[in-house]
Amino acid sequence: MEDTITMADMRAIFSVTDAFGVDREKLRVELEKADPGSVTLGNAGMLEIVAPLSIPVRAWLPALRDSLASLGMREESEA
Numbered sequence: 001m002e003d004t005i006t007m008a009d010m011r012a013i014f015s016v017t018d019a020f021g022v023d024r025e026k027l028r029v030e031l032e033k034a035d036p037g038s039v040t041l042g043n044a045g046m047l048e049i050v051a052p053l054s055i056p057v058r059a060w061l062p063a064l065r066d067s068l069a070s071l072g073m074r075e076e077s078e079a
Contacts, residue, residue, distance in 0.1 A: 005031050009057040013049060016064050020073045022047055039067035047071075 010029065017027055028042070030050045037052030037060055049064070051057050065075075 003033050003053060005029060005033065005051060005057075009051060012057050012061060013051070013064065016061055016068070017047070017049075019075045020068050021076045022068075022073070037063065039064060039071070041071055 013029060014024070017024070026046055028046050028048045030048075033051045033053040035053045037055075038048075038050045040048045042048045047068075052060050
């Protein structure tokens, strides 16, 4: 596994955050992966994402989706 985010990883993450209508200016994705991966709402409403190291980002996308929903966000198609 690569320990840094790739462009393919970023596209995969954006596919989920875009579906939730997250402004990319309010998104911070750490370049270095770390287990177990995390999604937090930081200062000034910044969404901070750390992708997991031990599993592929694509396999982690359902957990990302669940994390965004647990923060009270809704996919735009559900609105």
